[in-house]
Amino acid sequence: MSKIKVSKIKVIKIWRASSLSFQLSSLVVFAVFLCGLVNPLISYDPVLDVDLSRRDLAPSLSFVMGTDGQGRSVGLRLLKGVEAFFFPGLIAGFFAALIGGGLGAICGYLGGWVGRSIAAILELIDTLPRMVFLVLICTIYPPSILLIAMISCLLFIPSIATVVRRKVESLGAEDYILAHVAHGFHPLKIISYHILWLQCRALLTRQLIFVFSYVLFIETALSYLGDYGVQEPYPSWGNMVAQSRISVAAWPWAIPAVAIIVTIAALLAFGDGIARRDEEVKR
């Protein structure tokens, strides 16, 4: 009971102390998450939604964001389009952070030539141009959002592992980590709790958010390019823009386009904000 109270006060305190950009971006991120979470509850049939009698309607009370060239509700499609990137993005981000963090910790802990060679391989993979690689994979295999998520996850593991490895190496020389060892704390606990959880969690959260926004970005880009990503009639933010770029009305493409830009910007600002807050706490 009292614990909940304390954390409530803490949240309010943090909120007041944070910058306006962090406040705004966290609101947007919260909204997107809410959309993503309620999505499975909403049933939507893109074929039934077609109604040529209400094409290109301007935003009104019955259609808050208007309708597109086939008379489908832009607002509903926008909401349903979150599904295209939400869970794949979360899963990709989660596993990238988990595996990247683990690999980085192992490299940093092992040190010596084993650690150095794994690190070198990872850094090599990291130099691949991600977008080219993704398009290449999508031309070989039938593209699906899961494939995109998987590849994005794999593509980010090396860079996350490298950051974590550097952190583990630099922390290894810190007095307090030496003190932990000298006091007989279990090495596994030191690595997993003191280093990965306490020291790297903000960094890993930021990377998770980055991968998430990258999946959104890639999904959009591939849908826009046409043959890849989520296919019509199912909505995704990318193919909504692509479908209606020739439409006479502005809202069918402008609204999802703005949604994409705002969401990505908010995600990045939110991630940065978390990392910065963490640094302030340490000082």
Added chain:
Amino acid sequence: MSDHTTSVVDVRDLVIEFDTPRGRSRVVDEVSFSVSPGEVLGILGESGSGKTMSTQALLGLIDGYPGVMGGQIDLTFQGERHSLLSELPHFLFEKRGQLEKQERGWRKHRFKAMASLWGRGATAIFQNPRRSLDPLMTVGQQVLESITAREAHKPDDTKLNKEAQSIEALEWLERVKMVNPKRVFGSYPHELSGGMCQRAMIAVALACKPSVLIADEPTTGLDATVRAQVVHLLQDLIRDERCAMLYITHDIREMLYLADRVIVMRHGKVLERVSTEDLKDRSSERHPYTRTLLEAAGMIGGDNE
């Protein structure tokens, strides 16, 4: 010199070397010392004389190549004698006329050998108290973690439960004379003063119940009044815990106050071993270097005395 069979720590002919751009340098050169149970051995010497390295070797914490290259270190813990360097020769080999060490193999061996000794056999407090506490954990959590690590080695039926452990953690904060132990328990290191941090560190280290505590210049960063408090506190707690201590300092006055015996080091060698009584005795013969240290501290006059 105390008897080998009764000492907690027994270091013989310890050699530590490092590779530098100017070739191999020997920073600890055949250093020997021993500490009996409950005794305080002081190590005195200028910067770079190898004080830290000799004591870190005891904890198996030397980082850098090649590190420990010879000698014997015996640590007695719960009546059992652990020879930390007995396997060392197996990891040494000759290459182009120079002795090299299998670094990874040695590291693995060292971690295995030390696993049961860290904390309970020997532990350390360092010079910079702020940097030796985890910045993201509360002081209470850290003391508690020491206790938990210690209890993990006990058989199940004698283990303290969680509640008893937190009570003990709070007791430790009282024992190191925190003014408001309850508040300190939930504070982060950055919220405390340097002196409080060092006292917290003492609590964290002694909560491991070590046989030997290594105190590496624990007062260097603190101002004079706080220094005195920390020194007194250490002396009291060490006596209560019947814990031996290796006390490293530049400050000869602290040394005279705390130590039973003193070794004086310079350039990686032990120059002199004296009991504190002898060191206080102005008339006795001293090694010229020890004399300069005493003179520098104003303990004895110049040549005219």
